[in-house]
Amino acid sequence: MNKSKWFFTPVLIWLGLFLIVPMLIVVAMSFMQRDTLGNVVYSFSWEGYKTFWDSLYLGIYWDTIVLSITTTVICLVVSYPLAYYLANSSPRVQNWGLILITIPFWINFLIRTYAWVLLLRTQGVVNSLLIHFGWIDEPLQMLYTKGAVLLGMVYNFVPFMVLPLYVAIEQIDRRLLDAASDLGASRWKAFWHIALPQSKAGIMTGSVLVFVSTAGMFVVTDILGGSKSSMISNIIQAQFLGARNWPFGSALSVIFVLTSLVLIVLFSRVMKSRSDRTREGGKA
């Protein structure tokens, strides 16, 4: 029976060659520079990271973080009540709700983003309706704005938040909530002291998923934001497919991944200390 472990070798070779090695090359390339023709020069250089300190790129970097955090917070706020409702519904509603939340995962985000072009453009559905009801006279410019980008991001990633939240809330021991309400706690108190702390694993997973996905999603800014808005991922994409400055693109990718990791660690620390405090508060 034991010989079957050697079958793992081709898998390991595949993942090494097409997953690990490529990322190591990107890290190495981030410490190189390019010549005037766009070719990579194989010698050590901080050039890629130095370019990042240009105020233009720093500004875009900051915008990306703000947009990603805003998207995450909005997703969390609108998803929690939905996940809470689903987790407390009858099995039939739960099943259907879950199917409805899962289906968007399997619809191309390109299509889901494009759908908003139909809605938001000047002759689009929203403007037509607003004019039809006489609420506005002139069509509003909604497409190619920051608001459109934020809306597109929230729309794309709400399911990413709902599912982990649902899984976490569903596992909360109902008896605790019943006990709280028997002891006279208001719904709000029971939610704040029991449901919320106990669903923190779901909040964590959902937030990380939404944050990282938002930051990496250059298509939404591309399609809904027009040329005016861009994120770090748009710049990265342009370095590799347009401007041909691969060392700079690599440096930005390393910065992107490191930032995500740092924020994830910080966030999990905050979540942890918050729940510790609640637990101690409960004991007192």
Next chain:
Amino acid sequence: MKKKGHPLLGIHSALMMIFIYVPIVLVMVYSFNNTRLSGDWKGFTLDWYVSLLKDRHVMEALTNSLIVAVVSTIAATLLGTISALSMRDIARKWRGPLNGVLYMPVIIPDIIMGLSLLVLFSQLHIPLGKSTVMIAHITFSMSYVYVVVNARLAGMGRQLEEAAQDLGATYWQTFRHVTLPQITPGIISGALIAFTLSLDDFMVSFFVAGPSSTTLPIYIYGQVKRGISPEINALCTLLILVSITLILLAQYVLNRGKGQKKNKMLPF
């Protein structure tokens, strides 16, 4: 007593579902709208679907997508299944790290995976084309196959296999007649997921596709950047319907086995 939540919760949930589904349904409805320009409803037509069939670029992208999806599904299913099976015989201390590596493609942002593969292919002087797209798709799909088959294996235990071997079955006989039949639903389901992922992928393909290997999502992206068109609505509608059908089928296959604990299809 207060089992039901606040009534506002229900209203909020209904509104969220409307928010999620109105745009998608709208694309589908517009694909049947008999006008090229305005947003008003001008009657039902199938013209846009017909003109898709006549469009050479669409047909070429469709062919590319299907070739890539078929090849990468076969390879990813094989590699994913092998990973899940052999993982059981690997020493416990190695399982954690190997699991981590297998989960990486699910966790790494698509953009990073795409650009790092682009860099690798260019360093190895491999020209971009259908084969590079296939390699990329195999790499991320096999993780999903692994997750599904692994869940199936974890649910079945090893008693039957041990019994077969005690009764004198060889390793291959045990595999062929005991293990394989039990994990087949997982394998089929994993393959359907791999196929859907490949058909749907844009981000990774965008980096590693050459000019002659445009896939459907890449084609759609190019068109969407130019503005809206009824043909794109039709193409999107078809892609939505195919993806949903495949995924529901995968879910059905996975849960069909009697007595099996129901697996909820979580995409990660």
